[in-house]
Amino acid sequence: MSDRGHIELERSIASIVVGERHRRDPGDLTPLMDSLKRVGLLQPVTITPDGYLICGYRRLEAAKKLGWNTLRVWVRSGISDELTRLLAERDENVTHKPLSTMEATALYKEMKVLLQEDAERRMKANQFGHDSDKTAGQTGPAESAGPELAGLGDARRRAAEMVTGKASYNRLEQILEMERVAADRDLPKDLRKVAEDELALIRNGGPVDPGYQRVRAAKRLYELMKPGDAPLDEHLDDAVKDEHEDRLRRARENRARRQAEAANRKRSTRSFNLKWAEMDGWSKKYDVEQIAREIKPDDWALFLRVIDETKAFAEAVSLAKESGGTPES
Structure with missing residues (x-):
């Protein structure tokens, strides 16, 4: 959990801004609407101080369909001004300039923390109930938030979707790992410099994965080094080559294993029946001579x-x- 705080209050539904990055198909809201009518809103939605929605799109849409005018919200008091500005620019189309790779990574990092904290709060509320619900005499399970009740993996995916429009977060996580290496003062200076140099290349438009693989190879090389060994950079190119060949080898092994598993996987009785139904009368379709x-x-x-x-x-x-x-x- 970060040290960012939040306050809970009632907010006009009309004042909550749903940005372009939020999904537009909330799915079947009937069970959620039934829950809201039965026990009320047990889990507030999360917004920025300026009213931009962070978490709780389905709950917000269900409340709108029920004709509610206000909604309990968690207002994140610790969201940075930069994050709010980026949300506003993206969602209101104030600017059409796309985020740079490093800007997207910084926004992704903040969004991931917020989403994870929101998921943890809602999981705790699911287990123990919410104080304001108890004082209001409300009991029962928290409303079904579907995919919004998420762990770390889903927080990464959703943060990536909100920032880039795509579910893949690998490239963003690679940059964050390089930033961690560059900032870790417990690591040797030459290893941190490798990460710093690769990050500088990325800031200038360079690709992410080659830089990440170079930092990864440098970390592995550092872990294998002994006192008196030659400086890290003297062996780094060979280490990168070895790392690349190792990745190719693992990919070939994984592909061979999947193929073997597929070949040995037993098919169902239904598949067996369909196969022979298709074969029935096959000999009449061919000329013996x-x-x-x-x-x-x-x-x-x-x-x-x-x-x-x-x-x-x-x-x-x-x-x-x-x-x-x-x-x-």
């Missing part, structure tokens, strides 16, 4: 092998049924 005249030896051998495999499978199933399998209907 033409097949005998044109089929190649290898293809004929394959056909005979499949026939033998089919006979063996049929015998095995028959034995299984006789020894306690499902009786024939």
